[in-house]
Amino acid sequence: MCDSCGCHVNDQADKKTIDVHQSLLAANDAQAAKNKAHIEAMGAVAINMISSPGSGKTTLLEHTLDRVGNRWKIGVIEGDIETERDAERIRKKGVPVVQLTTGGACHLDAPLVHKGLHALEHQSKTGKFDLIFIENVGNLVCPATFALGEHERLILVSVPEGSDKPAKYPTTFHGADTFMITKTDLLPYFDFSVAEAEQEALRLNPELRILKTGAPTGLGMDDWLNYLDALITD
């Protein structure tokens, strides 16, 4: 009890809140399992890309599409709170792209991505793809709780954000398959320790694969394309 303002933390809402959230997450997980079957029926594997705003997800995709050319059939689902900007950037590369806007929500969820899969199919004559990128809303926290039906979950942290980010956002790293450090061409100009970021990420999740890219300069892009190749071929 607080003498100054006469209040205390209200614990009564907690049980009800926890129940509703668990029910929502269970519904989301069920839809995610269906999305995964849907994606596989499209012939594809899907990557759920999660990062802070401005970590370079769209830039990585632009440079990836330039390098891949016609080698694989790629579709992109863009998640944002508002605006079609990221989809417009990807559309210029000539691949099927769907913009999902959450209208305020801080993450994509499986039902919304399900709509995106259908919209993507309509942009392709065959409805078939090799690889689907799902670029989540820029947020290093909430998207980690919502499975979308992806085969791989990729967490990106850019060099300007700092190498303390894995330690500070542990939940996100627990559920990830791959951790990519982006904008590595900027390493000479920032106080970012690759060793610290890698060690902290592996401490949280020893199974994590680690990639490093500086997409505009081509740094690490061969490793990234080899990783995609293995994912598609497996």
Added chain:
Amino acid sequence: MCDSCGCHVNDQADKKTIDVHQSLLAANDAQAAKNKAHIEAMGAVAINMISSPGSGKTTLLEHTLDRVGNRWKIGVIEGDIETERDAERIRKKGVPVVQLTTGGACHLDAPLVHKGLHALEHQSKTGKFDLIFIENVGNLVCPATFALGEHERLILVSVPEGSDKPAKYPTTFHGADTFMITKTDLLPYFDFSVAEAEQEALRLNPELRILKTGAPTGLGMDDWLNYLDALITD
């Protein structure tokens, strides 16, 4: 209805979810009003700092504390999902600081900040402050929904994140008082349009005050200190 996976969006949970969220937000707003009275009883004004991870909130505070010296009595409440790292950085500057860890949650809320205010009081002989900085969890979306009892809400976007961020995160800007572009010393090296960021931010919120800082080089720090001075004096 989806032929491929036989599912459709489950709308049944929505009403219940909306009810619980509205009840949570109402409880949070009530506690935030009490926090504000609490902060004023401590003699202080409070600033709620909201940004993506790695936008430079802690760095701005470090340089601010160096410049302010003993001019004002400052307290800092640090919000993170895990780790005491930010509080350790601020503690080196010799001011009262409290680390709040949310244990997974993507934002600070008013009940947690209330505990932080009490902890801050215990670190001061008089319990009095001029200015309290509340550094929210690194997240450009969710913290905007939760009032903490602050007098000013400051949104920070760093140059490496890109000038499209106001347009892509409109809700955050609607509720802000001040928008700060950080890491402006990096403008020569990034494709960041100050004009675009300012115009989009002002389109969303014409009352917004705009500041620009490059804290380590001192850029814009006089404007920032004048802003703090006006806030404390008012």
